[in-house]
Amino acid sequence: MASTQVTPTRMELTRLKKKLVTARKGHKLLKDKRDELMRQFLELVRSNMDLRRGVEEGIKRANRNFVMAKASMDEATLNTALMSPKQEIQLEVEEKNVMSVNIPVFNTKTRTQDENDIYSYGFAFTSSDLDGAVKSLSQVLKDMLKLAEVEKACQLMASEIEKTRRRVNALEHVIIPQTQESIKYITMKLDENERSSQVRLMKVKDMMLEDAHKYSERA
Template identity: 70%
Template sequence: MATTQVNPTRMELTRLKRKLVTALKGHKLLKDKRDELMRQFLDMVRENMTLRQQVEEGIRAANQNFVLASAVMNEPALQTALMAPKQSVTLDIAYKNVMSVEIPQFSYHTRTSNPHDIYSYGYGFTSADLDDAVKSLAEIFPQMLELAEKEKACQMMAAEIEKTRRRVNALEHVMIPDYQEKIKYITMKLDENERSTQIRLMKVKDMMIKERIEQSRAQA
């Protein structure tokens, strides 16, 4: 047991009481952090689900347009039209601290600022369905990037919640009970020693009184 590994002194008792106070404060702070993380995590999950539905719908529409384009155009012409993309994208990553979690934030900029500068082919030998497919993907790209940001944030928040939960459980079920048990053990030992000291003092006092009485009788 933990009580057999502790020195039952007042100095040790004071030290353990300070540790217990610190552990109780840390336990409360970690519980508050865990609850706030859970609240923000659930809000983020709901946003992520809504955004995922929008992205999946946009990708589904783009795929339908690609299917229509491939039905009208032959395969070599379609591959040639999409072989050399005209636009390029540069991704920038920043970080935001949320409850000690460094959540990435994605932003991007294209080679040119013209939103219509996305077609790498001429219009003479391609289908309008291909134009719609490329436009659909270009329009859904910001939402796809935001979805990636939200999903990464959810993963990091979930990991932090699990880590915080384990710390809370360790404090609540291991460290705090251990400190309380040691404090109780030392307090009992000190009380026992104090009672023993008082009994010894009382016995010494009785012996001294008895000795004085005997001396008085001998003198009389």
């Protein structure tokens, strides 16, 4: 038990009382942090679900168009059309701090602003279904990057929530109860020592009075 590991002195009692105050403040702050992390985590989860549905639908649409294009074009023409991409995209990764969690933020920049630069081929010998597939993939790309960003944020926040939860439980079920028990133990010991001291003082007083009485009788 914690009570057997402390020295029952007033200095130790003062130190433990300060520790208890700090532990209670830390417990409250960590609980507030955990609750806020949970709130933001649930918002990210809902956003993640919406983005995933949109990305999956966009990929399905692109796949349907690509299958139709492949059926209407010969393989050599299709491969030639997609061999040399025309547009380039630069991905920049930054971070933002949310409740002491560094969450990645993805920013994209295209080489040109022309929307038609996504097509790396001429339209004379290709199917319109291929145009639809390329356009669908181009449109879903930003959502895919956003989905990756949100999923990573969910992972990081879930990890931080678990760490915070463990700290809250450690304070609530271990540190605070042990400190309270130690304070109780020291208080009882000090009270016991004080009572013992009073008893000794009373005995000394009685002995002194008795000696004084005997001395007066001899005189």
